[in-house]
Every structure is written in structure tokens, then in C-alpha cells.
Amino acid sequence: MTRPTLLVIAASLMLAPAAFAATNAPATASTAVAAAALPASNPFAQVSALPFHYPPFDKVQDADYGPAFTAGMAAHLAEINAIANNPKAATFDNTIVAMERSGQLLGRVRTVFSVMSGSNTNDTIQGLERELAPKMAAHSDAIMLNDKLFQRISTLYAKRDKLGLDAESKRLLERYHTDFVRAGAKLSAADKDKLKSYNGQLAALSTKFAQNVLKELNASAIVVDTREELDGLSPAAIDVAAGLAKQRGLDGKYVIALVNTTGQAPLSLLTNRALRERIMAASQARGSHGGEFDNRQVVLDLARLRAERATLMGYPNYAAYSLEDQTAKTTTAVNALLGELAKPAVDNARREAGDIQKVIDAQNGGFKVAASDWSFYSDKVRAERYSFDESQLKPYFEMHSVLTKGVFVAAGKLYGLSFKQRTDLPVYNADMLVYDVFNEDGTQLAIFTLDPYARGNKRGGAWANAYVSQSALLGNKPVIANNLNIPKPEAGQPTLMTFDEVTTMFHEFGHALHGMFSNVKYPRFSGTSVPRDFVEYPSQVNEMWALWPEVLQNYARHYQTGAPIPAELLAKVTAADNFNQGYKTTEYLASALLDQRWHQLTPAQIPTDVLAFEKTALTDAGIDYAPAPPRYRTTYFSHAFAGGYSAGYYAYLWSEKLDADTVEWFKENGGLTRKNGDWFRAKLLSRGGSADALDIYRNFRGRDAQIEPLLKRRGLNVK
Secondary structure, three states: OOOOOOOOOOOOOOOOHHHOOOOOOOOOHHHHHHOOOOOOOOOOOOOOOOHHHOOOHHHOOHHHHHHHHHHHHHHHHHHHHHHHOOOOOOOHHHHHHHHHOOOHHHHHHHHHHHHHHHHOOOHHHHHHHHHHHHHHHHHHHHHHOOHHHHHHHHHHHHOHHHOOOOHHHHHHHHHHHHHHHHOOOOOOHHHHHHHHHHHHHHHHHHHHHHHHHHHHHHHOOEEEOOOHHHEOEOHHHHHHHHHHHHHOOOOOOEEEOOOOOOOOHHHHOOOOHHHHHHHHHHHHHOOOOOOOOOOHHHHHHHHHHHHHHHHHOOOOOHHHHHHOOOOOOOHHHHHHHHHHHHHHHHHHHHHHHHHHHHHHHHOOOOOOOOHHHHHHHHHHHHHHHHOOOHHHHHHHOEHHHHHHHHHHHHHHHHHOOEEEEOOOOOOOOOOOEEEEEEOOOOOEEEEEEEEEEOOOOOOOOOEEEEEEOOEOOOOEOOEEEEEEEEOOOOOOOOOEOOHHHHHHHHHHHHHHHHHHOOOOOOHHHOOOOOOHHHHHHHHHHHHHHHOOHHHHHHHOEOOOOOOEOOHHHHHHHHHOOOOOHHHHHHHHHHHHHHHHHHHOOOHHHOOOOHHHHHHHHHHHOOOOOOOOOOOOOHHHOHHHHOOOOOOOOOHHHHHHHHHHHHHHHHHHOOOOOHHHHHHHHHHHHOOOOOOOHHHHHHHHHOOOOOOHHHHHHHOOOOO
């Protein structure tokens, strides 16, 4: 099953990852001069002295970011200019390796700031984020459009086969050349000026889109007058709703917070249909009903500017430009995959709707199933078919047990890892958990952090990021973070998770493993620095262990009694694993198709009405099925318009083809064994982006991935 997440790699932002390395390498003289204006009291002025250069969160104040960014950009440009203007002939070391070592100060501040802007934002950070977006775009352009620098890279690229480079170094040189060309290095001076304008505008608009989404999530929370209307929610959930209302000065009322997906968790529990309809209507209207957070014009401007930028670069549309650098390569390939699955997905969803309608009719409901009804009644279908519902499962999925006795235990059995919690390192939120991660031989591999709970100042979804990326060149070991959005219970109450939240925790830890197991020389290739349509693959593979019997029996224990999940309930969970796949596939495909339709437009094709275009696009694709709406509608589709997945939301399905084929490999070879884990780690997880992604896969699997396991998993009998 696909668990789309917003993977935030702290080494990206608006600049090629290679050019920004948060390092512990000695600063150059030019760096020291450029950064001299930054006082030593600023926590970013020096490399963190904490283990593995863990960020000094306790020392960072909002006022530290601006000066550190200013000094960091100046220092970085000083280093880049020194490389570009080096009077000595270009060599791999004085040009490519020197760039890999550049950007230390800027890398430090940008990494922490990007985490705070997503996980712990405030008005000051959001204001600075808006201010920095065009500045960082201009900073990127100053490097990627530097003619002298590109000439040195091109000189080396032309004789790359004669330089005696090892395979990873040769790939690094080739990757730099590609990065610069795709950034516009070959454009004329006039076109470079146009490109700079586009980049600055796009950066500002993407930031505006993301901030509008977060602000409207808070503004669109549903206010409920009476406790009776919340029938179906647990007493603890109702207490949380009362607490949220009190925080807003609405004593005696209840507030249901929204998350940034169309579907909302309470819809599966609330018996009050009118309230369910209110929640769904509010969720789907976000960003499209006027007011200060309306994103419709932002979408149109983003789509137009991306299309114009792609045309300037010589591509027919933005998707063609973006996909050229992914494993899919072409819009034709992506359209074929999505189009092939659309009809069978909707057909399956309609069959599932038929089953739901029978339950509604049997209860004399007198209405046709709608999107606001799906979760509530599909749970009843599941309960009838498999004799269990979500409420039976949650007592067995206490968060700390899932993490330490599930996620960590699976990693121990598969890879020999062990974990030790530590409380001495600073955190930006008291709920954060921090762990040292050790290899089987006792050597420390990484530091891992988890920020588990939803907050009003934290964006929706789940994601992973690297505070410090592994690099042999720089001597860095990884510090990797996972972010989830689990509703936080009232004080003293346990955190009981849905099975979807359990699977998401395993998924995100798959990203963490990809970062922690990285064993490359250059920061450009570290961890998850792989094509977007490959990056979700290892994390999706890690989901399989959530249902692996010896893992599930270990962590799925009743939070009060410690009793293991009953065998008969476990059997039902396993049997129901593919339940509701028509709906899940349809809602995902609808968003993936919207992403492609928006980004396959030429500048002349940009519409004037966002919602009308969305409706037509879904209708034309044959996936406009109202009871299963897109997981993200256009106006709150952060993946596509703010989160780095523009023209790339298909990647979850593309990666899942590899995932499903890999799950078959694990099963064929004995499942959860050290031999299998060591092979997967050595052949794939440790390689980062140091080789072509599909070559890495073939080296692991021994062949290309086959699609049949994916079709079987999703119940899509495509002929």
C-alpha cells in the first residue's frame, strides 16, 4: 500500500545538493573573511560540538537565522568565486571536490531553518521564509549560472574518461555537469536573466502556497457545539477536542482540527452524518473559497511560470523537464502507468461503494454513499467481512511499543541494529525522542530523532530529513529525523495509533534507514539523494515488516494488560490488508493525474479557472468519482505546488512497483533474516545516489522489476 509522505531532504532547498555541504571540514580563508561579520555567539558560526554535529537547538533563537543566512551566502559565494577564478587549470580536486566542501555555514543554518519552518514554525520564521525564498533562488542562480565555473566543469567533463577517476568520482563529475546544464548554464545572457526572474518568483510563490495551506488548516478547524454531536469518538478524543476549543477561547465547545489530506480521521468514527458532511466540505474547500488563504491564483501563477521556465529551457512543458532527470524519463511513460491503472482502480472503488451502499440501505439510511460517508461505512463493511474494526486494533498499537518493539526490533533482526534513547541532547519540542543507533559490532552508526505529534505550527503529513548527511570525504556520520502527525492525547493518556499510522511509522523509518546506511564518499550522493521516483521505494519496502508475524506479535500488545494481539485478530488484520484498495488507489491516482495535467500544460494552455480545470482533468482521465475524491485537491496539494514533488507525485506508485517486487524477493529468500538485510543494505541502501538508481536495483535484484506483484497487491487485474 502506498503511504505518500513529504520527504524533505535538508540538503536541497533551491540549490543543487552538491553545492551545499554542511561539513566539519576546515574553513577556507575566503570563507573566514566572508563570514567574519557573524559573531561567535551565533550558534551557526561554528560547527556544532555535539555528537555527530547534532544541531544545538537549545542555543538557536529566531534572531540567529537572518544574520547566519546573510553570512552563509556571502561565505559560500566567496568560496565559489575562488574556485571559478582559480588561475590554475581545472582539476577534479580543485573544482569538483572543492565545491563538495563548500557552503559549510550556509548548510548549517539552512538545515535547521528548514526543519523549523516545517516542524515548529511561527510568525517570525514564516516572515523570514518569505524573505529568504527569492534570495536563496538568486543565490542558487549566482552559482549555477556562473560562466567561469561552468567552463571549468565542462573542461573536466569533456575529458572525464581520461582523468583516471573511480566510478563514484566520475559519476559526481557527470552529475555536476548535468545539474548545471539543467539549471540553465548553457543559456544566453538574456535568457539567463529571464530564468533568474522565473526562479525568484517561483520560490516566493511556493512559499506563499505552503504558508497558506498551513494557515487555512488552522482557520478551517471545525467548531462543534455539543458533546452529543461527537458520538463515536472516544472519550479521550473528545477531551482533546475540548482542549483545542479552550485554547481558542471557546470554552464549552469542541474543535476538530484538520490535516492536509482530503480525508479526515474522525470521518471513520463520527455517527453524526451532518457533522461528517461539514468536515468533508471544509476539507475540500480549503484554498478555493476566497479570503486571504485562497490559493487559486497562486496555482495559476506557479503553473504558468513553471511552463514558461521549461519552454525557456527547451522543453515542451514542465513535466517533460522534470521527468527527464527521473527514472521514468518521459511523460509518455508516466501517463501510460497512470492511465493503465485508472479504469480498474475506479471499477474496484465502485464495487466497494456497492458493498457500502448495501450497509447503508440495510440501516434504512435513505441516501447514496458520499465521500463523507466512505470511511465510516467502509469500516462497517470491514467489520462485517473480517469481524473487526479499527477500535479493536488501537489498544494494541501504543506508540512507544510500535517504535521500540516493532520498528526498532525489525531493524535489529534484519540489520543487527540496536538503539539507546538519550535525553542529554537538546530538542526543539519536548515531545521529541532521540536515539543513538549502533551497528551489531557496537560502533555507532547514527543519531535518530522522532517528532511524533501533530501541532498547529507543524505542516501536515509525515516526512524524513537529514540534519547531517553521511560523507566519507567530510568525515560526517548521519543524524536523521522522522516527523509524523499523530494526534497528541491528553496528558497522562497513552498514544494509541491507527494501523495506517503504524504503517506510516515503518515507512518513514525506511527513509531513515536509507540515510543512516549511506556509505558514499561525496555529500552529493548521500542517503536519499536519489531520483524522486526512486526515493520512496526503500521506505515502502520497510512497511512490510509492520505485518510480519514475529514483528507484529512483538509490538502489538494491549497497552493496559500487555497481552499480545489475539491470533484470530492478527489473522483478520492480515486477511484485510488489501481491503479498500479500490478507494485508496483511486484517491491517489486522482492526485497523481492532476499533478501531471497541471505540469504538462504549455504556457498558452494555462486555464483561468482552477476548479473547472481540475474537474475537466479528472473527467477526461476517467477518475472523477465523487465518493473517492483526490487525496489532495489542487489548492492544498502541497506535494505538487510547494513540497518538491511537482510533476512527481506519480513517484509513489512508480516506486511501489520496485517495492512490491522486492517484497516478493524477501519472501522467496526467507523473509526477516540477517542475510537478506545485509544484502539489501550492501547492494542498495548504502549506495545513495552513487550510481544509476535502476542499475542499483538490478544489482540488488538480479533483474528489472516486474509489475505483476504490484497489480496483485492492489487487486488491479489489468489485462
